[in-house]
Amino acid sequence: MKVYKCFRILGWDFTITPVRFVLTGLVALMVATVVLRLLTGFQYVTNLTDETPWGMWIAFDVMCGVALAGGGYSTALLVSIFQYKEFHVVARGALLTSLLGYILVMAGLFLDIGQWFNFWRPFVSWGYTSVLFEVFWCISIYTTVLSIEFFEIITERILRKKLHRYIVKILPVLVVIGLIFPVMHQSSLGGLFLIMKERMFPLWWSEFLPLYFLLSSFFIGSAMVTIETTLAKTAYGHEIPHNIMLKLTRVGAGMMFVYLLLKLYDLFEKHEWNYVFQGTLQSNMYCVEMLFGILIPLVIIVSPLSKKRGGLLTYATLTVFGVILNRLNCVFTSMYESGSYFPGIGEIIVSVGLISLGVLIYCFLVENFNIIGNERAVQVKIDKDKDIKNLIWALLRTKRR
Amino acid sequence: MAVLVDITKCIGCEGCTVACKRYNNLNFKAKPRNVKDDDNVELDDNRWTVIQEFHGEKNDKLRFVKKQCLHCKEPACASACFSKAIQKDEKTGAVVYYPDLCVGCRYCLVACPYSIPKYQWNEQFPQVSKCQMCSERVSKGDAPACVSACTTGALMSGDRDELLKKAHEIINSDSRYINHVYGEHEVGGAEWLYISDVPFEELGFKDVSNVPVTSYTKSYLSKVPGLAACWALFLSGIAFYNYRVDKNRKSHDDDDQDKEG
Ligand code: SF4
Ligand code: SF4
Ligand code: SF4
Numbered sequence: 001m002k003v004y005k006c007f008r009i010l011g012w013d014f015t016i017t018p019v020r021f022v023l024t025g026l027v028a029l030m031v032a033t034v035v036l037r038l039l040t041g042f043q044y045v046t047n048l049t050d051e052t053p054w055g056m057w058i059a060f061d062v063m064c065g066v067a068l069a070g071g072g073y074s075t076a077l078l079v080s081i082f083q084y085k086e087f088h089v090v091a092r093g094a095l096l097t098s099l100l101g102y103i104l105v106m107a108g109l110f111l112d113i114g115q116w117f118n119f120w121r122p123f124v125s126w127g128y129t130s131v132l133f134e135v136f137w138c139i140s141i142y143t144t145v146l147s148i149e150f151f152e153i154i155t156e157r158i159l160r161k162k163l164h165r166y167i168v169k170i171l172p173v174l175v176v177i178g179l180i181f182p183v184m185h186q187s188s189l190g191g192l193f194l195i196m197k198e199r200m201f202p203l204w205w206s207e208f209l210p211l212y213f214l215l216s217s218f219f220i221g222s223a224m225v226t227i228e229t230t231l232a233k234t235a236y237g238h239e240i241p242h243n244i245m246l247k248l249t250r251v252g253a254g255m256m257f258v259y260l261l262l263k264l265y266d267l268f269e270k271h272e273w274n275y276v277f278q279g280t281l282q283s284n285m286y287c288v289e290m291l292f293g294i295l296i297p298l299v300i301i302v303s304p305l306s307k308k309r310g311g312l313l314t315y316a317t318l319t320v321f322g323v324i325l326n327r328l329n330c331v332f333t334s335m336y337e338s339g340s341y342f343p344g345i346g347e348i349i350v351s352v353g354l355i356s357l358g359v360l361i362y363c364f365l366v367e368n369f370n371i372i373g374n375e376r377a378v379q380v381k382i383d384k385d386k387d388i389k390n391l392i393w394a395l396l397r398t399k400r401r
Numbered sequence: 402m403a404v405l406v407d408i409t410k411c412i413g414c415e416g417c418t419v420a421c422k423r424y425n426n427l428n429f430k431a432k433p434r435n436v437k438d439d440d441n442v443e444l445d446d447n448r449w450t451v452i453q454e455f456h457g458e459k460n461d462k463l464r465f466v467k468k469q470c471l472h473c474k475e476p477a478c479a480s481a482c483f484s485k486a487i488q489k490d491e492k493t494g495a496v497v498y499y500p501d502l503c504v505g506c507r508y509c510l511v512a513c514p515y516s517i518p519k520y521q522w523n524e525q526f527p528q529v530s531k532c533q534m535c536s537e538r539v540s541k542g543d544a545p546a547c548v549s550a551c552t553t554g555a556l557m558s559g560d561r562d563e564l565l566k567k568a569h570e571i572i573n574s575d576s577r578y579i580n581h582v583y584g585e586h587e588v589g590g591a592e593w594l595y596i597s598d599v600p601f602e603e604l605g606f607k608d609v610s611n612v613p614v615t616s617y618t619k620s621y622l623s624k625v626p627g628l629a630a631c632w633a634l635f636l637s638g639i640a641f642y643n644y645r646v647d648k649n650r651k652s653h654d655d656d657d658q659d660k661e662g
Contacts, residue, residue, distance in 0.1 A: 039525070040525060041522075041523070041524055041525045041526065041527055042522055042527065043522055043523050048520075048522065049434075049435075049522065050434065050435055050443070050444075050445060050510070050516075050519045050520060050522075051435070051516075053507040053510040053511060053520060054507060054511055080640070080643075081636060081639050081640065081643070082639075083643060112506070113504050113505040113506050114503075114504075114505025114506075114507070114520070114521075114524075114526060114527040114528070115503055115504055115505040115526050115527070115528070116505070117526075118484075118501075118502075118503065118504045118505070119504060121484040121486075121502055121503075121504050122483045122484045122504065125484045125485045125486075125502050126485065127482045127483040127484050127485040127486075128622075129479075129480040129481075129615070129618070129619070129622070130480060130481050130482055130483040130508065130618075131481075131618055131621070131622065132481065132483040132506065132508050133483035133484075134622065134625065136483055172640060172644065175640070176633070176636045176637050176640050179636050180629060180632060180633050180636065183632060184625065184629055184632075188625070191618065191621050191622075192508070194614075194617040194618050194621055195477050195480065195481055195512045195614050195615065195617060195618050196511060196512060196614070197514075197610075197612075197614045197617060198514035198588065198607070198609045198610070198614060199511070199514060199516070207617065210621060335511070337516075
């Protein structure tokens with residue numbers, strides 16, 4: 001039976017596909033786990049210990065989430081400040097992904113703090129000596145700004161008369177503010193690790209950490225936009241000219257080159273080459289990270305391979321992989337002493353559930369608002385039955401199966 | 402207030418760990434959560450201090466090392482806390498944790514160079530746990546509970562400068578001692594000082610540099626406001642420029658239209 005259906009209820013499009021059924025199931029599973037976690041603490045849901053007090057939620061959901069959401073600010077920077085007008089076609093999509101990314105990051109953070117009813121403390125009890133304090137404020141402010149920016153798109157359709165005008169008016173200011181904070185906290189996420197000098201493996205610790213995190217968030221951002229547009233193309237048949245994507249990724253690759261130079265400078269300056277080829281877990285992970293995450297992508301982007309879609313996609317995938325690996329390495333590998341950590345089933349369920357939730361919201365918004373270029377995107381291969389009776393019918397039928 | 406630990410005098414009677422548990426109402430029945438490869442018990446949420454056993458490099462010397470928070474002069478944990486739930490008491494020098502302010506982000510656990518703070522993983526609303534240097538006793542002028550309980554004189558409390566002087570006197574008068582007071586300069590110095598006749602590396606002490614780790618965050622954070630301001634100025638400058646260019650272009654277009662009209 002085919003459950004590819006799109007229903008219009010009260011003017012809103014709801015699409016049902018088998019994939020989305022699965023995603024909804026995952027979200028439900030997550031909700032149950034979250035309730036368990038908030039009521040019982042960490043013991044049943046996570047594998048955290050005193051040796052790895054920061055686990056998957058921090059390393060993957062927060063560190064990688066923020067990095068992946070870098071696409072929003074990097075595109076906005078290019079479009080509105082450096083006037084790369086042709087990137088405008090991807091700006092809204094990137095904005096939406098960033099917003100979702102940040103909301104999920106906040107959710108992940110909230111779950112990860114032990115006394116979650118105390119989450120507002122840093123707003124009043126200012127631990128200004130902490131880099132985390134800055135990250136906390138910046139992420140809070142930036143998420144707010146992003147939401148208002150995104151509201152512009154929402155109000156194109158609802159509350160158009162009442163709100164849209166005002167939001168459009170303050171938009172330029174918001175764009176500028178919305179470019180200050182992400183730059184600050186992307187680098188501060190790297191700054192978090194500065195204080196761990198005595199605990200991190202020397203290959204990862206450097207005074208340049210803030211700069212590394214900033215640069216890498218920029219190039220993972222553009223790589224992510226490439227992946228998103230490819231996904232959007234398969235799902236919604238909405239194509240963006242290859243040369244625009246290529247140009248966008250080239251800007252990112254430029255940043256990546258600077259990153260590489262800095263890393264090399266660091267290695268020479270601190271005489272750390274012996275660590276690189278030590279053959280231990282840490283040095284091997286470092287080599288994998290640099291080779292697959294930086295060197296190979298750079299080769300791809302300067303070679304003729306980048307002219308092909310597949311080549312560009314490989315570049316983007318490797319880059320994303322590399323930065324994610326870098327974040328995981330910073331949190332886990334570099335501080336590895338003894339005892340091993342593998343995320344508990346609960347941690348995985350929550351992370352997967354959060355991502356599923358993000359995908360579902362993304363699809364819903366894209367299908368109802370003008371985000372990827374048309375008023376309402378429609379998933380390809382879809383039956384256009386638009387009737388509430390059919391919705392119930394379809395639900396019943398899937399249940400019976 | 403500081404404490405000097407003379408490792409040569411400790412007989413491993415565990416009097417101090419019992420005193421600590423009693424005074425701080427910790428759970429006596431809790432099983433050790435963290436046991437190291439060499440069978441030594443590590444600190445955990447019910448063990449703010451532990452005695453660890455070491456046998457020297459050639460397995461010929463038995464030494465006991467009391468482990469607890471060192472109460473750094475530049476505490477990384479306090480500097481890392483974004484809600485000021487860990488603060489260094491100016492008067493006593495104790496680095497004290499205030500559970501009411503704690504959010505539970507565990508940044509302090511990762512920030513401490515010695516991995517001292519631990520977490521109550523089995524609690525519904527867990528808190529951080531670490532030695533508080535019995536700050537209430539100390540502020541009244543008493544010695545910490547563990548120091549009072551020590552019968553062999555391995556633990557001595559007093560003014561830090563005086564204890565340092567004493568430590569160096571002991572080292573100089575007795576050739577067995579290693580010429581190093583652990584805690585004098587380590588990551589900026591600490592209130593707890595150790596002297597020993599066995600090299601510290603063999604006793605599980607971490608070899609750390611003398612630069613306080615907080616200096617890196619400090620120098621970074623001091624640059625942030627300036628850089629952010631420059632960046633903001635730069636952005637608004639360009640944004641304004643773009644805006645003017647747009648406006649001029651528009652009025653040009655309008656002019657053109659006027660002429661045509
Ligand atoms: S030893 Fe660790 S927990 Fe104790 S004061 Fe120093 S940084 Fe803080
Ligand atoms: S866990 Fe609590 S005490 Fe430690 S840094 Fe976070 S808020 Fe501060
Ligand atoms: S100073 Fe107090 S809290 Fe710290 S180890 Fe001694 S008895 Fe325990």
